[in-house]
Amino acid sequence: MFVLRSSRDDDVDAQDVLDALADETCQTILSELDEPKTAQELVDACDVSESTLYRKLERLRDASLLRSGLEIRADGHHTLRYEVDFDEVAISVDDERTLGLEISQSSPSPEDSPRKPWLGENARLRGSLSQSSD
Template sequence: MSSSASDGTADVDLVLSVLDDEGSRQLLLAADQHRSAQELADLTGIPNSTVYRKLDRLSEAGLVDEQTMLRTDGKHTTTYRTDFDAIRIAHGGFERFRAEVERAQEEPSERLADLWSQVREET
Protein backbone atom coordinates (compact mmCIF):
# COMPACT_ATOMS: atom_id res chain seq x y z
CA MET A 1 0.00 0.00 0.00
CA SER A 2 1.34 3.41 -0.91
CA SER A 3 0.40 6.59 0.86
CA SER A 4 1.10 8.57 -2.30
CA ALA A 5 -1.91 9.89 -4.07
CA SER A 6 -2.14 9.99 -7.84
CA ASP A 7 -1.77 13.79 -7.69
CA GLY A 8 1.74 13.48 -6.20
CA THR A 9 0.84 14.30 -2.62
CA ALA A 10 2.12 12.11 0.21
CA ASP A 11 1.81 11.82 3.98
CA VAL A 12 4.14 14.63 5.11
CA ASP A 13 4.86 13.05 8.52
CA LEU A 14 5.81 9.73 6.94
CA VAL A 15 7.98 11.33 4.24
CA LEU A 16 9.83 13.50 6.77
CA SER A 17 10.26 10.56 9.14
CA VAL A 18 11.73 8.37 6.40
CA LEU A 19 14.04 11.11 5.13
CA ASP A 20 15.22 11.80 8.69
CA ASP A 21 16.62 8.26 8.84
CA GLU A 22 20.25 7.97 7.66
CA GLY A 23 19.85 4.33 6.60
CA SER A 24 16.80 5.14 4.49
CA ARG A 25 18.70 7.93 2.78
CA GLN A 26 21.56 5.51 2.05
CA LEU A 27 19.10 3.07 0.50
CA LEU A 28 17.55 5.80 -1.66
CA LEU A 29 20.99 6.72 -2.99
CA ALA A 30 21.97 3.07 -3.59
CA ALA A 31 18.68 2.33 -5.38
CA ASP A 32 19.61 4.43 -8.42
CA GLN A 33 18.57 1.42 -10.50
CA HIS A 34 16.44 -1.63 -9.72
CA ARG A 35 18.30 -3.66 -7.09
CA SER A 36 17.31 -6.50 -4.81
CA ALA A 37 17.23 -6.04 -1.05
CA GLN A 38 20.36 -8.21 -0.81
CA GLU A 39 22.19 -6.00 -3.31
CA LEU A 40 21.14 -2.90 -1.36
CA ALA A 41 22.30 -4.50 1.90
CA ASP A 42 25.67 -5.32 0.32
CA LEU A 43 26.08 -1.79 -1.07
CA THR A 44 25.11 0.02 2.12
CA GLY A 45 26.36 -2.35 4.82
CA ILE A 46 22.90 -2.30 6.43
CA PRO A 47 21.74 -5.70 7.79
CA ASN A 48 19.15 -7.54 5.64
CA SER A 49 16.37 -7.43 8.23
CA THR A 50 16.84 -3.67 8.64
CA VAL A 51 16.92 -3.17 4.86
CA TYR A 52 13.54 -4.88 4.50
CA ARG A 53 11.98 -2.75 7.26
CA LYS A 54 13.33 0.46 5.74
CA LEU A 55 12.23 -0.54 2.23
CA ASP A 56 8.71 -1.17 3.54
CA ARG A 57 8.62 2.37 4.96
CA LEU A 58 10.11 3.88 1.80
CA SER A 59 7.52 2.03 -0.27
CA GLU A 60 4.71 3.15 2.05
CA ALA A 61 5.91 6.75 1.63
CA GLY A 62 5.85 6.31 -2.15
CA LEU A 63 9.58 6.94 -2.55
CA VAL A 64 10.64 3.63 -4.11
CA ASP A 65 9.30 1.63 -7.02
CA GLU A 66 8.95 -2.04 -6.19
CA GLN A 67 8.95 -4.63 -8.99
CA THR A 68 8.87 -8.41 -8.97
CA MET A 69 11.27 -9.97 -11.43
CA LEU A 70 9.88 -13.27 -12.71
CA ARG A 71 12.49 -15.95 -13.19
CA THR A 72 12.30 -19.21 -15.07
CA ASP A 73 13.56 -21.15 -12.04
CA GLY A 74 10.53 -20.00 -10.03
CA LYS A 75 12.59 -17.96 -7.55
CA HIS A 76 11.11 -14.53 -8.17
CA THR A 77 13.06 -11.51 -6.98
CA THR A 78 11.69 -8.19 -5.80
CA THR A 79 13.73 -5.17 -6.80
CA TYR A 80 13.59 -1.57 -5.62
CA ARG A 81 14.44 1.72 -7.30
CA THR A 82 14.22 5.30 -6.06
CA ASP A 83 11.06 6.69 -7.63
CA PHE A 84 11.16 10.47 -7.37
CA ASP A 85 13.06 13.45 -8.68
CA ALA A 86 12.14 15.93 -5.98
CA ILE A 87 10.15 16.24 -2.78
CA ARG A 88 8.62 19.56 -1.86
CA ILE A 89 7.25 20.40 1.55
CA ALA A 90 4.67 23.13 1.10
CA HIS A 91 2.65 25.18 3.52
CA GLY A 92 -0.93 24.11 2.93
CA GLY A 93 -2.80 26.56 5.09
CA PHE A 94 -3.21 27.19 8.78
CA GLU A 95 -1.24 24.57 10.76
CA ARG A 96 -0.91 22.27 7.72
CA PHE A 97 1.96 21.16 5.56
CA ARG A 98 1.88 18.85 2.59
CA ALA A 99 4.51 16.77 0.85
CA GLU A 100 4.59 16.75 -2.92
CA VAL A 101 6.54 13.93 -4.54
CA GLU A 102 7.66 14.87 -8.04
CA ARG A 103 8.34 12.03 -10.45
CA ALA A 104 9.84 12.13 -13.92
CA GLN A 105 7.26 11.38 -16.54
CA GLU A 106 8.36 8.25 -18.34
CA GLU A 107 7.12 7.81 -21.88
CA PRO A 108 5.20 4.59 -22.60
CA SER A 109 7.93 3.59 -25.07
CA GLU A 110 10.55 3.94 -22.30
CA ARG A 111 8.48 1.79 -19.94
CA LEU A 112 8.08 -0.86 -22.63
CA ALA A 113 11.81 -0.81 -23.39
CA ASP A 114 12.55 -1.28 -19.66
CA LEU A 115 10.18 -4.24 -19.49
CA TRP A 116 11.72 -5.88 -22.55
CA SER A 117 15.24 -5.43 -21.24
CA GLN A 118 14.20 -7.10 -17.99
CA VAL A 119 12.64 -10.01 -19.92
CA ARG A 120 15.82 -10.43 -21.99
CA GLU A 121 17.97 -10.49 -18.84
CA GLU A 122 15.88 -13.34 -17.43
CA THR A 123 15.83 -15.51 -20.56
Protein backbone atom coordinates in the same frame (compact mmCIF):
# COMPACT_ATOMS: atom_id res chain seq x y z
CA MET B 1 0.16 21.43 9.78
CA PHE B 2 1.30 19.70 6.60
CA VAL B 3 -0.61 19.58 3.38
CA LEU B 4 0.54 16.93 0.96
CA ARG B 5 0.28 17.50 -2.74
CA SER B 6 1.37 14.76 -5.06
CA SER B 7 1.61 14.27 -8.80
CA ARG B 8 0.28 10.77 -8.10
CA ASP B 9 -3.02 9.47 -6.78
CA ASP B 10 -1.40 7.83 -3.74
CA ASP B 11 -2.78 8.60 -0.28
CA VAL B 12 0.50 9.56 1.41
CA ASP B 13 1.02 10.84 4.94
CA ALA B 14 3.40 13.82 4.91
CA GLN B 15 4.90 12.78 8.24
CA ASP B 16 5.77 9.35 6.77
CA VAL B 17 7.65 11.10 3.96
CA LEU B 18 9.54 13.38 6.33
CA ASP B 19 10.37 10.52 8.72
CA ALA B 20 11.68 8.36 5.88
CA LEU B 21 13.79 11.17 4.46
CA ALA B 22 15.22 11.95 7.92
CA ASP B 23 16.23 8.31 8.52
CA GLU B 24 19.94 7.81 7.77
CA THR B 25 19.52 4.21 6.63
CA CYS B 26 16.66 5.21 4.31
CA GLN B 27 18.89 7.96 2.90
CA THR B 28 21.63 5.40 2.28
CA ILE B 29 19.19 3.05 0.53
CA LEU B 30 17.91 5.85 -1.71
CA SER B 31 21.46 6.91 -2.59
CA GLU B 32 22.33 3.31 -3.56
CA LEU B 33 19.33 3.01 -5.88
CA ASP B 34 20.95 4.62 -8.92
CA GLU B 35 19.59 1.54 -10.71
CA PRO B 36 17.11 -1.17 -9.65
CA LYS B 37 18.63 -3.53 -7.06
CA THR B 38 17.67 -6.67 -5.20
CA ALA B 39 17.34 -6.77 -1.43
CA GLN B 40 20.60 -8.73 -1.19
CA GLU B 41 22.41 -6.14 -3.28
CA LEU B 42 21.08 -3.43 -0.95
CA VAL B 43 22.07 -5.39 2.18
CA ASP B 44 25.62 -5.57 0.84
CA ALA B 45 25.77 -1.98 -0.42
CA CYS B 46 24.22 -0.42 2.71
CA ASP B 47 25.97 -2.69 5.23
CA VAL B 48 22.75 -3.41 7.17
CA SER B 49 21.07 -6.60 8.29
CA GLU B 50 18.35 -8.12 6.14
CA SER B 51 15.69 -7.45 8.79
CA THR B 52 16.73 -3.79 9.05
CA LEU B 53 16.70 -3.45 5.29
CA TYR B 54 13.17 -4.82 4.96
CA ARG B 55 11.91 -2.48 7.72
CA LYS B 56 13.44 0.49 5.90
CA LEU B 57 12.09 -0.66 2.52
CA GLU B 58 8.63 -0.78 4.07
CA ARG B 59 9.09 2.71 5.53
CA LEU B 60 10.10 4.03 2.09
CA ARG B 61 7.17 2.24 0.46
CA ASP B 62 4.72 3.67 3.01
CA ALA B 63 6.05 7.11 2.11
CA SER B 64 5.57 6.37 -1.64
CA LEU B 65 9.29 6.88 -2.24
CA LEU B 66 10.04 3.35 -3.44
CA ARG B 67 8.58 0.76 -5.79
CA SER B 68 9.48 -2.78 -6.75
CA GLY B 69 9.30 -4.95 -9.83
CA LEU B 70 9.53 -8.68 -10.28
CA GLU B 71 12.54 -9.94 -12.22
CA ILE B 72 11.48 -12.97 -14.24
CA ARG B 73 14.27 -15.54 -14.55
CA ALA B 74 14.42 -18.52 -16.86
CA ASP B 75 15.41 -20.79 -13.94
CA GLY B 76 12.15 -19.95 -12.14
CA HIS B 77 13.87 -18.20 -9.21
CA HIS B 78 12.20 -14.82 -9.60
CA THR B 79 13.28 -11.91 -7.41
CA LEU B 80 12.17 -8.38 -6.61
CA ARG B 81 14.19 -5.36 -7.62
CA TYR B 82 13.66 -2.03 -5.89
CA GLU B 83 13.93 1.46 -7.31
CA VAL B 84 13.24 5.07 -6.34
CA ASP B 85 9.67 6.16 -7.13
CA PHE B 86 10.04 9.95 -7.18
CA ASP B 87 11.92 12.68 -8.98
CA GLU B 88 11.60 15.42 -6.39
CA VAL B 89 10.25 16.13 -2.91
CA ALA B 90 9.57 19.81 -2.21
CA ILE B 91 8.59 21.50 1.06
CA SER B 92 6.91 24.89 0.84
CA VAL B 93 5.16 27.47 3.02
CA ASP B 94 2.06 29.21 1.68
CA ASP B 95 0.65 32.66 2.55
CA GLU B 96 -1.16 31.26 5.61
CA ARG B 97 2.18 29.83 6.84
CA THR B 98 0.96 26.27 6.22
CA LEU B 99 3.69 23.83 5.32
CA GLY B 100 3.19 21.86 2.14
CA LEU B 101 5.00 18.80 0.91
CA GLU B 102 4.89 17.76 -2.73
CA ILE B 103 6.21 14.53 -4.25
CA SER B 104 6.83 14.76 -7.99
CA GLN B 105 7.22 11.88 -10.35
CA SER B 106 7.31 11.94 -14.10
CA SER B 107 5.12 8.97 -14.83
CA PRO B 108 4.79 8.06 -18.49
CA SER B 109 1.58 6.48 -19.65
CA PRO B 110 1.59 2.66 -19.75
CA GLU B 111 1.72 2.80 -23.55
CA ASP B 112 4.82 5.02 -23.48
CA SER B 113 6.51 3.32 -20.54
CA PRO B 114 9.48 1.26 -21.69
CA ARG B 115 9.71 -2.23 -20.30
CA LYS B 116 12.42 -2.54 -17.71
CA PRO B 117 15.26 -4.72 -19.05
CA TRP B 118 15.57 -6.50 -15.71
CA LEU B 119 11.92 -7.54 -15.85
CA GLY B 120 10.53 -10.33 -17.96
CA GLU B 121 9.61 -9.54 -21.55
CA ASN B 122 5.93 -8.93 -20.78
CA ALA B 123 6.32 -7.63 -17.22
CA ARG B 124 5.87 -4.06 -16.06
CA LEU B 125 6.96 -2.41 -12.86
CA ARG B 126 4.60 -2.86 -9.95
CA GLY B 127 3.63 0.26 -8.03
CA SER B 128 3.55 -1.17 -4.52
CA LEU B 129 5.66 -3.48 -2.40
CA SER B 130 2.55 -4.67 -0.58
CA GLN B 131 1.32 -6.29 -3.79
CA SER B 132 4.35 -8.51 -4.07
CA SER B 133 6.65 -10.56 -1.90
CA ASP B 134 10.32 -11.55 -1.99
